[in-house]
Amino acid sequence: MQHRDQESTDGTDGGELTVPMAWLYAEYIADELLRTGDLMPPTSFEFRAGRDALALTIFLSDSGGELPGIRVVSQLDTWLSLTAYDQPWQDWVRERMARRAAEAIRSGAPAPDLDLAEAAWRWLEETELLAPDLNAVPGGGAPGGEDEGPKVWTPAWQLGLPLGHLAIHLF
Numbered sequence: 001m002q003h004r005d006q007e008s009t010d011g012t013d014g015g016e017l018t019v020p021m022a023w024l025y026a027e028y029i030a031d032e033l034l035r036t037g038d039l040m041p042p043t044s045f046e047f048r049a050g051r052d053a054l055a056l057t058i059f060l061s062d063s064g065g066e067l068p069g070i071r072v073v074s075q076l077d078t079w080l081s082l083t084a085y086d087q088p089w090q091d092w093v094r095e096r097m098a099r100r101a102a103e104a105i106r107s108g109a110p111a112p113d114l115d116l117a118e119a120a121w122r123w124l125e126e127t128e129l130l131a132p133d134l135n136a137v138p139g140g141g142a143p144g145g146e147d148e149g150p151k152v153w154t155p156a157w158q159l160g161l162p163l164g165h166l167a168i169h170l171f
Contacts, residue, residue: 020112023059027116029072030054030164037167045129049160050167052120057082057089057164059117060096076168083165090125090157097121124157131159 030051034040040047057079083089097118104111131154 018110018112020116022062023055023113023116026059026062027051027055029058033167033171034163037170039163039167039170045127045156046159046163049124049127049129049156050163051160052124053083053089053157053160054079054164054167056093056117056120056124059113060093060100076171080165080168083161083168085162085165089161093121124160125155127156128153129156129159130154 030053031042033054034047034050035042040050058075061075061078061082081087082092097114100111100114100117104114130151132149132151
């Protein structure tokens, strides 16, 4: 009988349940960074977009499986550079996700962390949020507060990434 260190089962045959600790830890760090920055209400879609974008950045930047043991402060500069405006973040995410998926297929072991990361990435790519139109012609919009200016539907990752970047910067 071949034994694997981790088996993912529904618990009915006595197998171990694989817990996605790396993803849950990445999501916890992202949540704390955003809450500390106090940029958006934690119940908003914008907060979720920022949390998911940050969690993906944190999770995918961990190449050695050391995430649960890292000191967050030691990684802030890495995460800040990965989420910077001029970086091709979505290409980096796609490349890292493909690499992780290939590793999971090769190992044949359950990959619950990857499953959750893929679900977050799908949501970030497929969900559009109404955001301020930063390309609008100055003075062309209605006068008033920021909530009254021109808006545009934006993929969630394009809104979440700068929120995450700012949250890291403010930490």
